Amino acid sequence: MNSSELWFTEYNSFSLDERTNGFCFKIKNHLASDKSNFQTLDIYETYEYGNVLVLDGVVMLTEKDEFVYHDMITHVPYQLLNYNDIQAENALVIGGGDGGTVRELLKYNSIKKIILCEIDDMVVNYSRKYFPKVSCGLDDPRVEVIIGDGIEFMKKQNNKFDIICIDSTDPIGPAVGLFNAEFYQNIYKALKEHGIVTSQQESYISGPQFVEKMNQMLSKIYPNVKFYKADISTYPTGTWCFVLASKKLNPLDCYRPDFTEKINFESKYYNSRIHQGAFALPTYINKILS
Amino acid sequence: MNSSELWFTEYNSFSLDERTNGFCFKIKNHLASDKSNFQTLDIYETYEYGNVLVLDGVVMLTEKDEFVYHDMITHVPYQLLNYNDIQAENALVIGGGDGGTVRELLKYNSIKKIILCEIDDMVVNYSRKYFPKVSCGLDDPRVEVIIGDGIEFMKKQNNKFDIICIDSTDPIGPAVGLFNAEFYQNIYKALKEHGIVTSQQESYISGPQFVEKMNQMLSKIYPNVKFYKADISTYPTGTWCFVLASKKLNPLDCYRPDFTEKINFESKYYNSRIHQGAFALPTYINKILS
Numbered sequence: 001m002n003s004s005e006l007w008f009t010e011y012n013s014f015s016l017d018e019r020t021n022g023f024c025f026k027i028k029n030h031l032a033s034d035k036s037n038f039q040t041l042d043i044y045e046t047y048e049y050g051n052v053l054v055l056d057g058v059v060m061l062t063e064k065d066e067f068v069y070h071d072m073i074t075h076v077p078y079q080l081l082n083y084n085d086i087q088a089e090n091a092l093v094i095g096g097g098d099g100g101t102v103r104e105l106l107k108y109n110s111i112k113k114i115i116l117c118e119i120d121d122m123v124v125n126y127s128r129k130y131f132p133k134v135s136c137g138l139d140d141p142r143v144e145v146i147i148g149d150g151i152e153f154m155k156k157q158n159n160k161f162d163i164i165c166i167d168s169t170d171p172i173g174p175a176v177g178l179f180n181a182e183f184y185q186n187i188y189k190a191l192k193e194h195g196i197v198t199s200q201q202e203s204y205i206s207g208p209q210f211v212e213k214m215n216q217m218l219s220k221i222y223p224n225v226k227f228y229k230a231d232i233s234t235y236p237t238g239t240w241c242f243v244l245a246s247k248k249l250n251p252l253d254c255y256r257p258d259f260t261e262k263i264n265f266e267s268k269y270y271n272s273r274i275h276q277g278a279f280a281l282p283t284y285i286n287k288i289l290s
Numbered sequence: 291m292n293s294s295e296l297w298f299t300e301y302n303s304f305s306l307d308e309r310t311n312g313f314c315f316k317i318k319n320h321l322a323s324d325k326s327n328f329q330t331l332d333i334y335e336t337y338e339y340g341n342v343l344v345l346d347g348v349v350m351l352t353e354k355d356e357f358v359y360h361d362m363i364t365h366v367p368y369q370l371l372n373y374n375d376i377q378a379e380n381a382l383v384i385g386g387g388d389g390g391t392v393r394e395l396l397k398y399n400s401i402k403k404i405i406l407c408e409i410d411d412m413v414v415n416y417s418r419k420y421f422p423k424v425s426c427g428l429d430d431p432r433v434e435v436i437i438g439d440g441i442e443f444m445k446k447q448n449n450k451f452d453i454i455c456i457d458s459t460d461p462i463g464p465a466v467g468l469f470n471a472e473f474y475q476n477i478y479k480a481l482k483e484h485g486i487v488t489s490q491q492e493s494y495i496s497g498p499q500f501v502e503k504m505n506q507m508l509s510k511i512y513p514n515v516k517f518y519k520a521d522i523s524t525y526p527t528g529t530w531c532f533v534l535a536s537k538k539l540n541p542l543d544c545y546r547p548d549f550t551e552k553i554n555f556e557s558k559y560y561n562s563r564i565h566q567g568a569f570a571l572p573t574y575i576n577k578i579l580s
Contacts, residue, residue: 009314012338018316018337019316020315020316020336020337020338021313021314021315021316021336021337021338021339022313022314023311023312023313023314024299024311024312024313024314025310025311026308026309026310026311046310046311047308047310047311048302048310048311048496049311065495068572203523205355205521205523206338206523229521231495231519231521231527231528231529231572232528233493233495233496233527233528233529237521237523237528238521238522238523238527238528238529239521239523239528239529255547255563257545257547267573268572268573268574269572269573269574270572270573271570271572271573271576273545273569273570273571274570274571274572274573276566276567276570277566277567277568277569277570278567278570279563279567280561280563280564280566280567280568281563281564282358282521282558282559282560282561282564283557283558283559283560283561283564284558284559286561
């Protein structure tokens with residue numbers, strides 16, 4: 001029998017001011033602990049979820065289930081373009097220093113160039129070391145890694161990208177500016193006329209008021225705004241929300257019966273029914289968003 | 291500042307032999323603690339989820355999110371019958387002593403009779419006291435509550451029910467017999483020719499091998515077997531699985547574009563897109579089930 005056990009708990013930050021519920025892992029090893037100008041980083045080895053990346057006390061990814069998040073932030077916009085006979089060529093990832101979003105975009109031969117703009121090189125460096133299956137695409141010749149502020153970067157881009165993925169931390173600390181109107185106006189400017197932006201939007205189960213606020217803000221900038229979801233068991237509530245905003249394409253085109261994904265790789269989560277089902281939200285959330 | 295804090299943790303029982311991860315609530319009050327011939331019961335008052343019913347250390351329902359489970363175990367089979375122009379009249383609930391499944395079935399005027407067969411009157415009694423908004427339908431004149439063994443009850447039923455909902459605890463302890471072939475053969479016998487059975491099937495994220503085993507067993511008895519899911523944040527992994535098995539009707543008829551739910555009540559979770567989306571499963575689960 002072990003004389004002591006180490007447990008890590010992430011508390012649901014959206015719930016109430018105080019900590020009232022959370023998700024906990026038993027820890028095999030505390031592999032790394034570090035601090036940058038932006039945030040603290042911990043990497044734990046767990047029993048069921050493999051290595052886990054934690055920033056400022058919040059789980060960012062686990063080896064066991066990172067595929068769900070990275071499938072859904074990339075294949076949903078790419079396949080919607082594909083369905084409309086547009087082959088995406090230029091992609092931008094803001095945040096996403098672990099490399100998972102880049103790895104999925106690289107699966108498409110039509111993609112000629114991916115820029116990754118991550119503010120914190122600490123995330124990139126630790127991901128290369130402890131998450132090689134996530135960061136594996138970062139050295140691909142089609143990828144340019146820029147260590148810098150995504151908010152500043154966005155101010156200078158015009159009519160350039162088919163897909164932009166905002167792969168950010170929660171809207172606290174360094175990521176606050178990735179959830180406001182000015183940033184999304186700059187993204188609008190940076191997208192081609194058929195362009196699509198996707199971003200993570202927390203959990204509507206614990207934070208429906210956040211999703212409501214984001215919907216109001218985004219709907220003033222983009223003609224098409226739809227929230228969608230995925231089952232990510234290590235994020236608070238186990239259901240995670242994304243948004244797809246576009247200048248032109250209707251995200252609900254996936255409800256046409258002839259919608260089928262065109263993929264020539266082994267997907268683990270994403271498929272055309274998952275794509276359609278992801279946009280199906282509970283009635284109480286539909287009311288908030290309508 | 292409080293001098294002490296009480297926390298309850300449910301460990302994910304499917305993960306490994308030992309406890310490696312879990313979901314925890316901070317407790318305001320420990321409202322009840324009791325023991326029957328079948329199981330132990332605890333009722334906690336929590337900060338975000340209201341009152342929580344726990345049986346043998348496992349969360350059964352919370353006031354905040356019970357509506358998701360009860361919507362999905364009832365409206366999915368009812369609306370599939372409805373879509374096929376069949377108005378369900380006779381329903382049976384095995385387990386479900388809290389009354390939530392009965393409450394949802396009662397929303398349909400076509401339902402003439404609901405039998406609830408619950409093995410443990412302790413669950414019914416505490417639900418009446420601590421979960422009045424869940425148990426509220428148990429005294430409806432259309433409902434007959436039988437305190438008895440659902441397995442024995444099923445042996446004597448023939449060609450009688452339009453819908454049977456197996457609203458059970460996990461496949462450990464008193465509920466083991468609700469997950470085997472003999473039980474599901476008796477249910478087949480008890481259903482009318484268009485009849486549908488639904489039941490809870492744990493989480494495919496933590497227990498894919500369980501879903502695989504159940505699919506193999508059910509497919510030998512029922513021509514139509516499809517798993518579906520819902521987002522229940524207080525069950526392990528936050529994604530919960532159900533199965534719909536029928537003698538005749540195809541569960542995937544919901545993918546026809548003209549599928550719309552016919553409800554004349556205020557739903558909080560269920561709607562036609564949720565119905566369709568619920569049957570959309572990740573690729574790695576589809577492989578296991580095909």
